[in-house]
Amino acid sequence: MALPLxxxxxxxxxxxxxxxxxxxxxxxxVAPLVAVIPLSFTSSAFLNFTPEMLRLDPEAxxxxxxxxxxxDCSDPTITTVCTDKWKxxxxxxxxxxxxxxxxxxxxxxxxxxxxxxPAMPYQKAITxxxxxxMIVPLIITASGMFMFxxxxxxxxxFTGLILAHTILGIPFVVITVTATLVGFDHSLMxxxxxxGGSPTRNFFQVMMPLILPGVISGGLFAFITSFDEVVVMLxxxxxxxxxxxxxxxxxxxxxxxxxxxxVATVLVIFSIILLSTVEMLRRRTERIRGIxxx
Numbered sequence: 043m044a045l046p047l048x049x050x051x052x053x054x055x056x057x058x059x060x061x062x063x064x065x066x067x068x069x070x071x072v073a074p075l076v077a078v079i080p081l082s083f084t085s086s087a088f089l090n091f092t093p094e095m096l097r098l099d100p101e102a103x104x105x106x107x108x109x110x111x112x113x114d115c116s117d118p119t120i121t122t123v124c125t126d127k128w129k130x131x132x133x134x135x136x137x138x139x140x141x142x143x144x145x146x147x148x149x150x151x152x153x154x155x156x157x158x159x160p161a162m163p164y165q166k167a168i169t170x171x172x173x174x175x176m177i178v179p180l181i182i183t184a185s186g187m188f189m190f191x192x193x194x195x196x197x198x199x200f201t202g203l204i205l206a207h208t209i210l211g212i213p214f215v216v217i218t219v220t221a222t223l224v225g226f227d228h229s230l231m232x233x234x235x236x237x238g239g240s241p242t243r244n245f246f247q248v249m250m251p252l253i254l255p256g257v258i259s260g261g262l263f264a265f266i267t268s269f270d271e272v273v274v275m276l277x278x279x280x281x282x283x284x285x286x287x288x289x290x291x292x293x294x295x296x297x298x299x300x301x302x303x304x305v306a307t308v309l310v311i312f313s314i315i316l317l318s319t320v321e322m323l324r325r326r327t328e329r330i331r332g333i334x335x336x
Contacts, residue, residue: 169216265316
């Protein structure tokens, strides 16, 4: 966006310095990802750029690590290191994330509806309690979950992991839905009730379409949090359940393999798609509320 004509030369210089510094910070954050992506296509078993890769030799690039990631052991050169743990871990992470996201959306939306009412008692205390998993250090939250879930025999089970990830995902839904409800016109619900609509019908036909972008945004953040979670997984999952982040953690500690980079590349692309979806939903919410996006 062009600067206004009334800006002084010093103000213009400061503006361009700010843009340059922001670009440098962005490059500093993104540079490791730029290095990870080409390394995931290496044919070497080591995590370094070989001279052949720098010369762009086609023989230096391979999909062998992506084949290991999906459990394809047809290549005889990777049979000894091929395993189904990556594929099984991705499937487990996906199942846990889907159920945790659904529960987070339902519970977080209900909590936001209650917290948005002015007559809600102890509103600030309840809000602080709901978003505390986002604020409290994760190691403390994970250890507390472990002590509580161990009393219920939920450690090492999918049920325990889904409940733990639901607790971590609820704050994202509460924050996004509560922010969406700030701009909601509650007179629409009173008008619908005056026309004979039941509370349930009014919610799904009047309120839900307007707050749906906030609900989906919170659900996407909850999904990303659950899919990438490793600390709670180490406490609650036990040795039996393997997820994709846990397998990556084990791969870093036990065997440094370019398969980790292949998984990381897929997760980066997946995260970019989800975050782009969140941004489009945010812009749609602004258009609904009459705010011009910048």
